Amino acid sequence: MLGDISRDTIEVMRRQESTVYACVDYLQLLRHLARTSEEGNSLADALIARREKICEWVYSVVDFFDVDREAASIVLSYLDRFIATNISANNETIDSRTLELGAITALYIALKLNYHGTLSIQTLVSLTNGRFNRSNIELMEVSMLSQLDWYVHPPTAVQFVHQFAQFFPTEMTDQAVYTSMIEQACFYTELAVWDTQICLKTCHPSTVGYAALLNAMESININRLSPGALKVFVESIAYICPDLVPSSGTVLEAQHRLFDMKLVPVVDPDEELSPPESPKKPREGYQMEDTSSSAHRIPLEDKTSYILNETSPRGFDTRHPPAKRVRVNEF
Template sequence: MACFGNNNEDDIVDTIRAMRIQEEKSYLCRNCYHQSTPLSPSGVAAACSPHEAVTTQTRNVLCDWANKIIDFCSLDRETVEIAMSYVDRFAASAKGKEVLQKSDRFQLLVVTALYVAIKVHETVAISTSQFEKISRNTFTSQDLESMERILLEGLEWKLHPPTSLGFVRSYMELVPSLKMSQAMKDTAFILCKVQTELAVRDSALVSARASTIAFASLLNAFEALGMSDSASGSFTVHCFVSKVANLSLVNKAVFYDQQILAPVQARLHQAIAKQTSVPAFMDASPAPQPCPMTPPSKQGAHSHKTFENTPRSIIGRSL
């Protein structure tokens, strides 16, 4: 029984290889964050002043805030992954040392990165004056514009990182619907999306390649769907893994160093382990809420919302 193939497989493979070159040459990142502030006896992280060094807890809280803003505006959470790529790569650069010493500067960096990511990758833009409102006037338009110039120079204008969810889409195109139904593919994609969103928030995965995160999330999704419980499912997974390995569509070290893939899979697995059933999880997906910045014709019944009642900004308080 031969492993499967698609008519457009060469195009898919070329796309993945191009993304792999990007991630290896231009978008690698090292983890430069301090460990999180120790928990207090109550189990709550101790607050840090605006002038304290940035910790993993600082980054996690700001990432959660960015997701809330994106959800409120009915934008794509993949944009948060792009924004945090800006943040992490800038923080690891020579110009990023200063922002890691003061949490208020790091907060400004995250807000600016989200502003730039939306402007570059979304179909709508949110102006600096609107982001000023989002930050509850903690940062001015001038602050954001100044940090934008610093950010762009620090990133050398590399604003199009291949995302883990982008790799997931391409990897899944290698599995034809004859071997895996479209409904099952859709479910697997949702499970991968949950995991990749968790990975963006997880400071321990800052230095992990997007392709590795995507590959690990897919293996977890296949397991959650019980594909190994049938001969055809096991064969499909085997062929997929073999194809990825033979065509070098993920870092080769993933296949011979268990310290690379296994820890990533373990960290991502918690994103779906809490779900009692896949259908229940899919039904529980929250409906998107329109953003006040979208054109009036798209606002519908929620057009009364303003930035005064956005998810409460963490910018105006200590972390």
């Protein structure tokens, strides 16, 4: 019964990731809009660099406020689709101020919608060093939600990790080994958020989640992981998702990119803000919300109440702003 529910959930999530939550490759769009290939590559490289800085900042904020790191993938899903919409509409790269405000607003929406009581808009304003005020963020919030067409619950790679893991025969593997495998896989999904290539061009979240699990399995001592368990897992996932097999070119590319990112820091290790070197333990009793009934678009009747539903920061006094390491530096 559980397998049937998981199978249905995976099918719905995969349909969502390839339709309403799919993101246009805005880097390729920039290259097409440029007058020369050199200009196009320069614009794309600059946007990639700014996106990495945004990702760095988002992780620092979610860590500071002790929010599940999956929030970062939700924020970047909003932001990537927002960037793509802006570039498509304006036929030019997104300006720095709009990008920065978009990143801040995407974080605010993600935390307000998925982690109630984490971060108030006033606290977020205090992190911007005076560059944006409450009105700026509120207006951008309305604009961004409209551009996202109110699709604000994207299926994430870590959700796929937990869904796919239900098909792993735990009775054939030590519980400690299984737990370590899941933690390693979740860490790989965190790395994937940094990689613009993976997020835009190479993989859907389901492919990232699957590749992350394969990498995690490969990192475990062969004597601790039963070959029979691996065989059962691979065959079970292939039955549900025929394109997700270890020999798939897309899966292999994702595995290689994730493995390389684990070996090489994605930012200067001497910088104040850097991603953690070890995986963060998932929350106890992790439960993925049911995605089988809809594509998680906010109903029309709920939109007004959503906009008005500002929450107060959890366990945080707005009179004492966070440490400087979570403040916004221009992206």
